[in-house]
Amino acid sequence: MPNVTFLVATLLLATVAFVIGRRRAVEVGGPRRRDLHSLPSYYGLYVALWCGIPALAVGALWMMFEPGIVDSLVLDALPAGMVPADPHQVSFLQTAIRRLANAAVIPSDADPALIAAAAHYNSLQQTASLALAAVLLAVGIVGLVWARSHISPAMRARNRVEKLIMIALFVCSCLSVLTTIAIVLSLIFESIRFFQAVPITDFLFGLEWSPQTAMRADQVGSSGAFGAVPLFLGTALITAISIVVAVPIGLFVAIYLADYASPRARAVVKPLLEILAGIPTVVFGFFAALTVAPFLRGLGGSIGLDVASESALAAGVVMGIMIVPFVSSLSDDVMNAVPQSLRDGSAALGATKSETIRQVVVPAALPGIVGGVLLAVSRAIGETMIVVMAAGLAANLTVNPLEAVTTVTVQIATLLVGDQEFDSPKTLAAFALGLLLFCVTLVLNLVALHVVRKYREKYD
């Protein structure tokens, strides 16, 4: 890890700069430091920042450009005629050289020219490391000396340091936006490449999904079909089952907790729900595949129904259980936000508790509950592990919950797990599906968050 070594060294240099700057400030500040504008440690920080930040910036730039420069130098040094014209083959050659350079034992059958190139590569790398160390040290020391020479009692070190920290905080807060942009860009670029190979209408409206493209052109089924409708239907089916399970249970749990449960019952049930919410999805997937699915299959068999071993029902039911805590905590929040005066008014008219809940509390909280359900739907659509483990891979166009269906997330996972090349429509299809998934959940989330927030404001 040479990069980490350089990072640590730079930080050490900055620490030294801090000590030097602080000492300098004490020196110029006079015996009682009364004339200093800021505390001495701010001067130390000032020098440390001037020493560390330019050095880190130079180091980062170096890391970015060094591999390319070293590679091209190595290629230039190769005997003429060894460098192929095709850029793909060049990258193969470079990988071979790098592997030789890192190998502990050089294989005896290796090409002597390549061995020489690998040695050249290693020596260049060594030179580069030394050069980087020298440059970092020089930049750091120049910054240190420059900042130190500027220390004077009148210098507003604190203001300068704080300004810089403010900028750093602002940059950090922009990172989340950058993440979203990165997600959108990475999805869109790969999707555009996919839609160049497969027309977007085929993707959105096609009824057949079989992404296996053959290695050879003359193989059977070499074309590959990318009609995503079976996936949408499968996702919708499993999501619908999970919502049918989760919404009644979650809503009644929330009603019970908000209006019926004694404090002691609450103290037991709430942690239980938190445990349920904290269980990793892969555990739910294992439970669905090994416990619930065989149970449903046996149950179906005993009443004469043919249940697939990877039925949509098993995955949907377990996913429903998984999102119960989600629905219940959101509904609990919105029902608690309904003012007590509404309940009191209803009770004063002679309504029983359940009548109050049904005719006053739930209608008043309905927008918030709907928002919560939308968030639950968005989570169910994006959930991966349960369906990967318990739902099938076969893209059946069916709404029968007893049959195996596949979902968008299952296909993304199976298309991208294992070795893959970045150019085949098969891998690019995963990005198109991802883009679609991102857009659908984004819209659901925006609507739901808007509804929930607007509703909360109404009673505040």
Next chain:
Amino acid sequence: MTDLAVRPMALRRPDLSATRLRRRYAAERRFRFYGILAVAVAAGMLGLLLGSILYKGYSAFYRTEIALPVNFDPAVIDPAGTRDPAVIAAADYAKIARDSLNARFPDVSSRADRRALSQLLAAGTDLRLRAIAMKNPAIIGTTATVELAASDDVDMLMKGRISRAVGEADRTLTDKQLAWMDELEADGLVAYSLNTTFFTAGDSREPEEAGVLGAFIGSILTMLVTLALAFPLAVATAVYLEEFAPKNRWTDLIEVNINNLAAVPSIVFGLLGLAIFLGFFGLPRSAPVVGGLVLALMTLPTIIIATRASLKAVPPSIREAAYGVGASSLQVVTHHVVPLALPGILTGTIIGMARALGETAPLLMIGMVAFIVDVPKGFTDAATVLPVQVYLWADSPERGFVEKTSGAIIVLLVTLILMNGIAVFLRRRFERRW
């Protein structure tokens, strides 16, 4: 005026009869019962889930061992008598294991039967014997009783996971093997002991040789990267948004964006990692550093939201008092507000980390599903993590992996419970109500 007198008011009187009241009370009881039923269903499913995993997984923590007198034959190990470690290391210990079994069952003679006999012992038996001989070369030439781990099929049989009732064709063990095991058990040679392999080995194709240590270390490395990235960034973001940010369109956008990121499906983060970190920056596949990066981006919104909530809970009087004695706005925050909010921030961080620890889907995308035997030693080594190990083992056809999967889940859940326990402890111990 006269109209009123002519037309009698159509007044609906409420039905106050006892029957209706009874019906209303019955409805009330029913409604309450539904609530209890819903709680019971949720709790029951949780109990069923945990119960089934405990039931399937507790046996992963012990293993079946067969105590056999093993003759460390010098003719096989070290014919020249040099006691050179290189010679001892290279010897055929599988033969020694076979010989000791054959000595116990001298009447087994046919080749096929002898092979079936040797299948009673675990696949790594020769390595175990080699380790003994290497550690203590004086044992060569003597006969010592060694407790050798049984193979996964025998292990499953002795733990009652393979039924003897089914026919021989549907079993992985033959009737003869069953008879041998019965004989060994009758002699009191079968014992159970703590399955140390499960805690000290990496992944393996053989259930009896597979362990969770590799995945556990991989998880720790990944979590370290996640923590190192997500914690400072999230706290900085939250401090900026809560304490310094001006109210304008840009900060509004950041806020909406953070709330949205918290709800983006995790698999999309995996796609991001694949396209950006692996595709664009060329970072190594299957490496904890990439997993940590992806999970950090995923955890950021959780920690930001928790941090903002606990910053908000610090009362304004603290800030005003600090301003009053001449602190700058940054000093107010770093000297007073953040330290007071720290328990809440740490609680939120631990909860976010616990969620990241259980996350599987994005790591599948960046190649952390590879079959990796070695325990990772650094952030760029190929590694896998606990939940992915669970996923991998759940897919394995061998019967023995079912209990290993459940055992790995138990390890994962215990780790999560510990993390959440620390969070609850921090909250109880340090959180202040103002």
